[in-house]
Amino acid sequence: MAELDEIIHQPLRLRIMAALNALPASTGLEFARLKKLTGATDGNLGAHIETLARAGYVAVDKAFVGKKPQTTVTATAAGRGAFARHVATLQEIIAGKQP
Amino acid sequence: MIDSQQASAALNDINDVVHRLRQSQIYQIASLIIVMWGALVFVGYLANYTWPPQGYTIWAVVDLIGIAGSIAIAAFSGVGPGAGAYALRLLVAFLLFIAFGIFCSVVLGHFRPRQMLVFWPLFTMLFYALAGLWFGYAFIVIGLGSSALIVTAYFYAGPALLLWMAVVHGGALILGGLWMRRI
Numbered sequence: 001m002a003e004l005d006e007i008i009h010q011p012l013r014l015r016i017m018a019a020l021n022a023l024p025a026s027t028g029l030e031f032a033r034l035k036k037l038t039g040a041t042d043g044n045l046g047a048h049i050e051t052l053a054r055a056g057y058v059a060v061d062k063a064f065v066g067k068k069p070q071t072t073v074t075a076t077a078a079g080r081g082a083f084a085r086h087v088a089t090l091q092e093i094i095a096g097k098q099p
Numbered sequence: 100m101i102d103s104q105q106a107s108a109a110l111n112d113i114n115d116v117v118h119r120l121r122q123s124q125i126y127q128i129a130s131l132i133i134v135m136w137g138a139l140v141f142v143g144y145l146a147n148y149t150w151p152p153q154g155y156t157i158w159a160v161v162d163l164i165g166i167a168g169s170i171a172i173a174a175f176s177g178v179g180p181g182a183g184a185y186a187l188r189l190l191v192a193f194l195l196f197i198a199f200g201i202f203c204s205v206v207l208g209h210f211r212p213r214q215m216l217v218f219w220p221l222f223t224m225l226f227y228a229l230a231g232l233w234f235g236y237a238f239i240v241i242g243l244g245s246s247a248l249i250v251t252a253y254f255y256a257g258p259a260l261l262l263w264m265a266v267v268h269g270g271a272l273i274l275g276g277l278w279m280r281r282i
Binding site: 018022033093094096 | 100101102103106107109110112113116117119120121123
């Protein structure tokens with residue numbers, strides 16, 4: 001029986017992973033766009049990205065574009081796999097294959 | 100463990116984010132195309148005002164550059180899987196729309212130069228407004244806003260219509276495209 005991924009299951013982290021997973025592999029999203037897409041605040045988004053990064057689900061790249069710092073978040077292969085398994089588990093629950 | 104209702108809510112949440120991401124990607128690409136068209140028509144109107152007898156040549160060049168530029172922007176934007184086929188369908192729809200416009204304006208209609216000058220901008224803005232029903236309200240705002248400015252110019256700009264059109268049509272597209280990037 002598949003288990004829900006406790007790291008991804010948190011609502012904001014689920015939204016972050018959903019957005020990143022919808023992009024082609026190795027393509028990331030800037031922090032500002034991710035914030036707009038998920039509707040999160042700066043601090044909240046930063047904390048959850050850190051949790052995902054510690055789990056190895058996302059890679060965080062910090063760079064300067066001109067004089068402005070820019071943070072880009074990308075789903076790793078492990079993150080994509082975990083997200084796919086999490087979605088499959090959700091679908092199994094809906095289909096009644098899991099208690 | 101969660102129940103099926105909570106699982107369903109989580110999947111809906113995922114679909115909502117993916118939908119928002121797709122819309123944001125469409126806005127990013129479309130805004131570049133719209134700003135490019137705004138700059139092109141701005142130059143086109145000024146050139147037409149400066150060299151009126153060359154009107155057809157000027158607009159043929161503007162349209163060719165615009166279509167080639169739109170295809171290049173869409174092709175090199177690197178959006179998600181499936182977006183290429185989606186963009187191709189949109190381009191075919193746009194070309195059919197243009198073909199119908201040519202049929203109306205050249206075969207069926209007998210427009211005077213002033214009417215022809217506003218027909219094409221209004222016709223393309225109708226496409227924007229219709230596209231907005233699928234791709235997001237920003238297209239509707241730009242389409243209807245530009246149309247209102249064009250109709251106003253048609254009735255009130257007098258002999259300065261080309262200059263007005265440069266400002267209200269070209270300007271509205273540039274501003275609309277820049278606004279689209281921010282939403």
